[in-house]
Amino acid sequence: MENNSLFKPGHTACAGCGQAIAARLVIDAAGSNTIVVNNTGCLEVFSSQYPESAWNVPWIHSLFENAAAVASGVEAALVYLGKKETTNVIAQAGDGGTADIGLQALSGMWERGADILSICYDNEAYENTGIQRSGLTPYGTNTTTTPPGTKSIGNPRPKKPMPEIANAHGIPYVATASVGFPQDLQRKVKKAISIKGPKYIQIHVPCPLGWRHETELTYQIARLAVETGLYPLIEYENGKLVAVRKIAQPKPVEEYLRPQGRFKHLLNNPEELKQIQEIAENNIQKYNLKTEVTNEKSQTQILPNPK
Amino acid sequence: MRQFLEGSRAVAEIVKLCKPGVISAYPITPQTHIVEELAQMVANGELNAQFVNVESEHSAASVVLGAVATGARAFTATSSQGLLYMAEVLFNISGLRLPLVLTCANRAISAPINIWNDLQDSISLRDSGWIQFYAENIQEVADLHLLAYRLGEDKSIMLPVMVCMDGYTLTHGMETVDIPTQEEIDKFLPSYKPLYKLDPAEPLTMGLLANPDYYLETRFAIQETFKDVLKMIPKISEEFKNRFARDYKDGLVEEYCTKDAEKVIVAMGSVCGTIKEVVDALRQKGKKVGLLKVISYRPFPYAKVDAALKDIPQVAVLDKAVSLGAYAPLAVEIKATFFGKRKSPKIISSFVAGLGGRDITFESVKEIFTKLNRKEVNLEFIDLKPELLKEEYGE
Numbered sequence: 001m002e003n004n005s006l007f008k009p010g011h012t013a014c015a016g017c018g019q020a021i022a023a024r025l026v027i028d029a030a031g032s033n034t035i036v037v038n039n040t041g042c043l044e045v046f047s048s049q050y051p052e053s054a055w056n057v058p059w060i061h062s063l064f065e066n067a068a069a070v071a072s073g074v075e076a077a078l079v080y081l082g083k084k085e086t087t088n089v090i091a092q093a094g095d096g097g098t099a100d101i102g103l104q105a106l107s108g109m110w111e112r113g114a115d116i117l118s119i120c121y122d123n124e125a126y127e128n129t130g131i132q133r134s135g136l137t138p139y140g141t142n143t144t145t146t147p148p149g150t151k152s153i154g155n156p157r158p159k160k161p162m163p164e165i166a167n168a169h170g171i172p173y174v175a176t177a178s179v180g181f182p183q184d185l186q187r188k189v190k191k192a193i194s195i196k197g198p199k200y201i202q203i204h205v206p207c208p209l210g211w212r213h214e215t216e217l218t219y220q221i222a223r224l225a226v227e228t229g230l231y232p233l234i235e236y237e238n239g240k241l242v243a244v245r246k247i248a249q250p251k252p253v254e255e256y257l258r259p260q261g262r263f264k265h266l267l268n269n270p271e272e273l274k275q276i277q278e279i280a281e282n283n284i285q286k287y288n289l290k291t292e293v294t295n296e297k298s299q300t301q302i303l304p305n306p307k
Numbered sequence: 308m309r310q311f312l313e314g315s316r317a318v319a320e321i322v323k324l325c326k327p328g329v330i331s332a333y334p335i336t337p338q339t340h341i342v343e344e345l346a347q348m349v350a351n352g353e354l355n356a357q358f359v360n361v362e363s364e365h366s367a368a369s370v371v372l373g374a375v376a377t378g379a380r381a382f383t384a385t386s387s388q389g390l391l392y393m394a395e396v397l398f399n400i401s402g403l404r405l406p407l408v409l410t411c412a413n414r415a416i417s418a419p420i421n422i423w424n425d426l427q428d429s430i431s432l433r434d435s436g437w438i439q440f441y442a443e444n445i446q447e448v449a450d451l452h453l454l455a456y457r458l459g460e461d462k463s464i465m466l467p468v469m470v471c472m473d474g475y476t477l478t479h480g481m482e483t484v485d486i487p488t489q490e491e492i493d494k495f496l497p498s499y500k501p502l503y504k505l506d507p508a509e510p511l512t513m514g515l516l517a518n519p520d521y522y523l524e525t526r527f528a529i530q531e532t533f534k535d536v537l538k539m540i541p542k543i544s545e546e547f548k549n550r551f552a553r554d555y556k557d558g559l560v561e562e563y564c565t566k567d568a569e570k571v572i573v574a575m576g577s578v579c580g581t582i583k584e585v586v587d588a589l590r591q592k593g594k595k596v597g598l599l600k601v602i603s604y605r606p607f608p609y610a611k612v613d614a615a616l617k618d619i620p621q622v623a624v625l626d627k628a629v630s631l632g633a634y635a636p637l638a639v640e641i642k643a644t645f646f647g648k649r650k651s652p653k654i655i656s657s658f659v660a661g662l663g664g665r666d667i668t669f670e671s672v673k674e675i676f677t678k679l680n681r682k683e684v685n686l687e688f689i690d691l692k693p694e695l696l697k698e699e700y701g702e
């Protein structure tokens with residue numbers, strides 16, 4: 001099946017890179033009539049080193065923070081040239097390029113109502129420059145700019161609530177996804193591009209190098225983030241929560257934290273573990289993630305659409 | 308058609324006739340009138356373009372980048388802080404070899420914040436890989452926009468062009484200008500046919516990472532293209548003259564009373580109008596003075612400047628910008644033109660004037676001619692107020 005993928009093998013991503021897998025899933029779901037605008041970051045670097053390119057769709061990289069604005073120019077040109085109806089536009093970036101330095105351009109694009117799908121590959125740090133903290137780095141994480149020490153437990157702040165920020169713009173579609181749930185991810189991409197206007201999908205993508213886990217654990221770790229309640233998979237249409245991935249038996253957060261070097265310093269700290277467990281509990285409550293159903297197929301529960 | 312127009316309106320009129328498909332901009336004085344006019348033209352259906360309102364100049368530049376990459380002609384305009392805020396994107400646009408026209412309504416740079424005219428904004432972007440034109444009057448501004456699209460989009464060039472016009476003097480000044488008809492413009496400027504574009508029918512990767520094995524050649528290629536630009540501008544200027552009956556000669560510099568001159572001022576922009584008046588007045592008194600106006604600052608026309616000035620004994624360079632801690636930006640180029648040359652002016656003196664909108668008057672220009680004598684001066688600031696300096700240093 002990979003042979004006709006629009007994202008070709010041979011790129012230079014690390015072994016086990018979650019972002020590389022997610023990028024392929026995204027573009028294959030979006031299809032060949034898609035123009036991709038990519039911010040600077042790992043994905044751009046490992047997929048577009050001259051004279052090679054992994055992209056089999058028109059793809060452009062400009063700068064670290066301007067994919068949303070460049071994509072707006074692409075969209076405007078397509079409208080002018082009468083080709084917008086047949087072409088999808090994706091603006092994609094890492095968590096830093098989305099939630100921090102690129103947020104202004106992204107907010108402007110959402111507010112303009114541009115018909116663009118923004119993808120955030122959330123590996124929870126500035127991985128490309130050596131694992132520095134971003135606005136989407138979780139509480140307590142050891143990054144190179146939030147190292148734990150006698151006066152610090154690591155990153156002092158929780159993740160910036162990007163889906164809520166996106167929703168506050170009144171855009172028609174907002175979702176989180178995970179590379180650990182590829183079918184759900186691709187369904188969301190397809191749904192997003194079927195909707196006119198700005199769309200935002202934030203995809204949790206483990207980074208073995210930055211998170212310091214074994215390269216073969218990418219998939220499991222991504223799933224554990226969801227199964228503990230730390231990374232709820234949620235879906236909004238027009239600001240209304242329309243679906244969540246239910247968790248039959250939420251796993252203790254320790255199961256997710258233990259295999260990752262970035263949380264090692266927390267494991268013998270019951271206070272901090274409790275804090276992180278609370279973050280998971282809050283998510284579970286807030287999005288009503290718990291269910292008694294154990295059948296994997298029925299785990300994405302479509303909530304009744306509130307009027 | 309001859310019309311009495313504000314400079315900003317004249318730019319909007321000519322840009323409209325160049326038929327950009329995408330316009331994006333962000334408000335900043337004194338640029339704003341230009342894009343306000345264009346927004347109205349789009350709103351009235353006089354101009355079929357996508358007008359994209361953005362949240363910053365960084366995004367305005369990024370939007371037009373994306374538009375040109377997708378195959379549409381595009382336009383943006385800015386000033387001062389806005390241009391500096393765009394800087395990162397401007398380097399990117401030239402590196403991607405995307406032809407685009409940007410109007411820079413020249414304004415000083417903060418701090419202290421100052422909305423009046425000098426050339427510090429665009430001069431600070433001189434190394435960005437953009438062609439830079441400086442206009443003397445409103446007619447020239449309008450004509451240079453037309454030349455700019457034609458030049459930048461030429462398949463052998465593929466570079467962005469910044470047309471610089473002095474804030475207020477030209478943006479808000481009124482002049483009778485001749486704006487060609489759509490038919491005339493269409494003959495001179497064919498519709499934009501990109502060499503490469505983002506198109507699902509032919510997937511291309513743009514904006515790749517070039518490691519040390521490849522990067523150097525991309526810069527060399529632009530440097531080489533700038534040589535072609537120097538040859539192309541005179542050709543396009545010639546065609547322009549034949550079509551529109553306005554003669555910018557080689558389009559690189561304008562020589563005003565330089566042939567027998569003993570003293571010549573070199574300058575750019577609207578101050579050249581004042582200098583011409585002073586030259587006329589001094590000539591009437593029998594003084595052999597002249598002006599060399601530089602239109603194309605990037606690429607810098609070293610050979611033309613050499614030819615124009617080599618027999619002039621005394622040359623004054625008037626800069627309306629500084630390179631703090633070093634020689635003034637235009638003076639550097641004039642001195643470089645003659646370094647190691649056998650035939651050259653004996654004196655190349657450098658003057659700085661007009662920063663932050665300080666008026667460069669008839670008297671200021673006369674003072675420069677007076678101070679241009681056998682003693683070479685460097686970075687001589689004209690019209691300084693000594694009493695303010697005393698206050699500054701608490702003396």
Ligand SMILES: Cc1ncc(C[n+]2csc(CCOP(=O)(O)OP(=O)(O)O)c2C)c(N)n1
Binds near residue numbers: 093097123125129134
């Ligand atoms: C204006 C600017 N600031 C900083 C950088 C350096 N930089 C390049 S990529 C990057 C980190 C990217 O992080 P993220 O967006 O999370 O993507 P990731 O590499 O983690 O996938 C940084 C800081 C830059 N290229 N441009």
Ligand SMILES: [Mg+2]
Binds near residue numbers: 121122126134
């Ligand atoms: Mg990241």
